[in-house]
Amino acid sequence: MGGMALDLNVDTVQLTEDLVNIESVSGNEQQIADAVEEALSGLAHLEVQRFGNTIVARTNLGRDERVVIAGHIDTVPLNDNLPARRDPGEGGNLHGLGTCDMKSGCAVALRIAATMPEPNRDITFCFYECEEVEAERNGLFLLSQSNPELLEADFAILMEPSDAVVEAGCQGTLRVDVLTRGERAHSARSWKGVNAIHGAAEVLARLNAYEPRKPVIDGLEYHEGLNAVFISGGVAGNVLPDECRVSVNYRFAPDRSEEEAVAHMHEVFDGFELEICDSAPAAMPGLGVPAAAAFVEAVGGTVNPKFGWTDVARFSVLGVPAVNFGPGDPHLAHKADEFVPLEHIRTVERQMRVWLGETA
Amino acid sequence: MGGMALDLNVDTVQLTEDLVNIESVSGNEQQIADAVEEALSGLAHLEVQRFGNTIVARTNLGRDERVVIAGHIDTVPLNDNLPARRDPGEGGNLHGLGTCDMKSGCAVALRIAATMPEPNRDITFCFYECEEVEAERNGLFLLSQSNPELLEADFAILMEPSDAVVEAGCQGTLRVDVLTRGERAHSARSWKGVNAIHGAAEVLARLNAYEPRKPVIDGLEYHEGLNAVFISGGVAGNVLPDECRVSVNYRFAPDRSEEEAVAHMHEVFDGFELEICDSAPAAMPGLGVPAAAAFVEAVGGTVNPKFGWTDVARFSVLGVPAVNFGPGDPHLAHKADEFVPLEHIRTVERQMRVWLGETA
Numbered sequence: 210m211g212g213m214a215l216d217l218n219v220d221t222v223q224l225t226e227d228l229v230n231i232e233s234v235s236g237n238e239q240q241i242a243d244a245v246e247e248a249l250s251g252l253a254h255l256e257v258q259r260f261g262n263t264i265v266a267r268t269n270l271g272r273d274e275r276v277v278i279a280g281h282i283d284t285v286p287l288n289d290n291l292p293a294r295r296d297p298g299e300g301g302n303l304h305g306l307g308t309c310d311m312k313s314g315c316a317v318a319l320r321i322a323a324t325m326p327e328p329n330r331d332i333t334f335c336f337y338e339c340e341e342v343e344a345e346r347n348g349l350f351l352l353s354q355s356n357p358e359l360l361e362a363d364f365a366i367l368m369e370p371s372d373a374v375v376e377a378g379c380q381g382t383l384r385v386d387v388l389t390r391g392e393r394a395h396s397a398r399s400w401k402g403v404n405a406i407h408g409a410a411e412v413l414a415r416l417n418a419y420e421p422r423k424p425v426i427d428g429l430e431y432h433e434g435l436n437a438v439f440i441s442g443g444v445a446g447n448v449l450p451d452e453c454r455v456s457v458n459y460r461f462a463p464d465r466s467e468e469e470a471v472a473h474m475h476e477v478f479d480g481f482e483l484e485i486c487d488s489a490p491a492a493m494p495g496l497g498v499p500a501a502a503a504f505v506e507a508v509g510g511t512v513n514p515k516f517g518w519t520d521v522a523r524f525s526v527l528g529v530p531a532v533n534f535g536p537g538d539p540h541l542a543h544k545a546d547e548f549v550p551l552e553h554i555r556t557v558e559r560q561m562r563v564w565l566g567e568t569a
Numbered sequence: 570m571g572g573m574a575l576d577l578n579v580d581t582v583q584l585t586e587d588l589v590n591i592e593s594v595s596g597n598e599q600q601i602a603d604a605v606e607e608a609l610s611g612l613a614h615l616e617v618q619r620f621g622n623t624i625v626a627r628t629n630l631g632r633d634e635r636v637v638i639a640g641h642i643d644t645v646p647l648n649d650n651l652p653a654r655r656d657p658g659e660g661g662n663l664h665g666l667g668t669c670d671m672k673s674g675c676a677v678a679l680r681i682a683a684t685m686p687e688p689n690r691d692i693t694f695c696f697y698e699c700e701e702v703e704a705e706r707n708g709l710f711l712l713s714q715s716n717p718e719l720l721e722a723d724f725a726i727l728m729e730p731s732d733a734v735v736e737a738g739c740q741g742t743l744r745v746d747v748l749t750r751g752e753r754a755h756s757a758r759s760w761k762g763v764n765a766i767h768g769a770a771e772v773l774a775r776l777n778a779y780e781p782r783k784p785v786i787d788g789l790e791y792h793e794g795l796n797a798v799f800i801s802g803g804v805a806g807n808v809l810p811d812e813c814r815v816s817v818n819y820r821f822a823p824d825r826s827e828e829e830a831v832a833h834m835h836e837v838f839d840g841f842e843l844e845i846c847d848s849a850p851a852a853m854p855g856l857g858v859p860a861a862a863a864f865v866e867a868v869g870g871t872v873n874p875k876f877g878w879t880d881v882a883r884f885s886v887l888g889v890p891a892v893n894f895g896p897g898d899p900h901l902a903h904k905a906d907e908f909v910p911l912e913h914i915r916t917v918e919r920q921m922r923v924w925l926g927e928t929a
Contacts, residue, residue: 407796438806
């Protein structure tokens with residue numbers, strides 16, 4: 210172990226800053242994982258386990274309800290945005306890599322872990338690695354495969370930036386390539402061939418004509434989308450191309466499975482050759498579950514639908530309703546100038562504490 | 570000099586084979602240019618000049634008419650197709666790199682140069698380098714810039730493969746990029762952006778709806794074409810792209826100038842941003858000129874329009890009517906298995922000799 214020690218007895222803004230200053234780009238989480246493990250292991254009310262650079266810490270108080278509070282400890286690559294920089298005064302923002310996505314959320318969770326030895330619900334804290342890279346390396350995914358029992362719960366909170374407001378569920382995502390075929394010919398004698406790029410006109414026309422669904426689920430209006438994200442074709446400057454490839458990204462609402470999403474693409478692009486590239490399931494908001502409803506009430510009652518895909522879908526797959534709730538504007542994630550408003554950190558922490566039974 | 574000597578007193582099929590066996594991929598023409606220069610310099614009726622690896626040889630007989638007979642001495646890269654291989658017997662084909670494009674044409678010209686000291690027209694023979702690569706290195710282009718007076722003539726024959734039938738004029742070629750613009754957004758919230766690839770639907774629709782002209786010029790029906798040859802767009806798998814680029818190749822008939830071709834693209838793609846990439850002018854067939862009409866009559870009267878672009882356009886720019894006329898199927902040019910029918914070589918040579926006054 211060794212390395213930098215983490216003091217959990219500072220205020221949460223300071224703890225955020227301390228976490229940000231331990232660089233932890235995906236693949237380089239050992240130091241921050243060591244620090245988190247060491248800090249939590251000193252707490253008698255927590256059972257701490259480590260899997261790679263993913264740390265799980267659980268209370269075992271025999272409460273009627275168990276909730277997961279999870280956050281990833283990695284960041285996207287450095288972009289000349291470390292160390293953290295705090296605006297002067299008590300208001301303002303904390304700037305730097307990971308301030309928003311999502312070390313401020315991790316700091317809130319760590320402060321609750323350290324200072325609430327007897328929450329009114331049992332808690333499974335999960336600080337995990339490699340969220341910003343391919344799914345196969347994602348710590349939460351790996352844990353759900355190796356030790357799904359550790360993620361069993363009535364409800365889960367993923368502390369992704371959500372502007373300090375609950376964002377429920379998430380939309381799924383599917384990528385398919387739509388292919389058109391032609392026949393090569395010299396462009397000086399084009400009537401001897403068939404132009405595959407011209408054949409893609411109909412694919413783009415269907416995309417333009419597409420009316421995305423906006424289903425209302427648990428009172429939340431989702432908003433689907435169907436978009437070309439890449440297009441390519443061409444052989445040489447004097448040759449009619451024999452293939453054109455349109456890569457399409459379908460974002461689908463939580464009332465649709467991955468299989469249904471694929472079937473829908475076959476409907477939309479009927480008559481064209483499709484290659485299914487990758488997909489990730491949507492997550493139902495699950496706000497009908499009592500544990501979820503209680504949480505929403507405790508944190509102010511406002512709920513927005515989550516349009517982007519997040520790891521809440523991994524909980525959904527395990528049958529655990531989950532929401533996104535954390536400090537910071539999600540649109541600032543992955544930007545060089547990301548920051549978190551200090552007020553968000555304080556609000557999220559206060560609301561979480563009240564929900565977990567702090568009466569102070 | 571040194572190197573391989575070229576004997577012009579063999580039959581033309583043999584001379585073709587000898588020329589083919591002097592490898593002369595573009596940029597490597599020194600050896601073949603040396604051989605051609607040495608062989609022609611021994612002929613008293615010719616004035617020989619050299620420019621780089623381009624050889625010009627002229628009769629100066631004071632005839633009423635002067636014609637250019639031109640051929641390039643370079644080839645496309647080797648493709649496991651040397652040395653030349655001749656089918657057994659008197660019929661059949663000669664196989665190998667350059668047999669068709671266009672050492673058989675050069676062999677006919679060299680044989681005429683060597684054996685017809687008193688043609689009924691003055692002749693400017695031109696054997697030039699680097700036709701198969703960028704225009705800036707093309708020997709005929711360089712000569713037209715440095716010594717245009719050497720190319721002055723009433724008529725020109727470019728001995729490109731044309732199936733031993735006159736192919737008159739050539740179509741021009743213009744490449745323009747049609748750009749569509751959008752606004753990036755995360756594909757999970759696509760309604761916040763504008764998809765530039767979807768915007769290209771209209772570009773492709775106009776290409777599909779386009780009716781190419783087929784103008785009849787000097788009795789020949791040309792056939793224009795407007796085709797996308799490349800398309801590209803895309804930023805990332807989860808981002809609405811803000812630019813899409815459709816590269817379009819317009820092949821235009823000889824009654825249109827490059828400027829008119831550009832203006833036509835602005836009409837067709839009205840409302841879109843265009844980038845003009847490159848162009849080359851068409852060449853009028855020029856069959857109304859007496860020297861051209863006499864040639865066509867001498868070689869059998871059949872004339873086809875030339876759809877592809879060739880160096881005849883360089884003569885057109887100089888005000889010299891020019892046609893393509895040579896042994897070999899133009900569709901075999903640049904193919905690994907190119908060949909020339911021996912009968913084509915003999916026919917073309919015989920017809921040229923008759924036209925130049927041989928009475929044998």
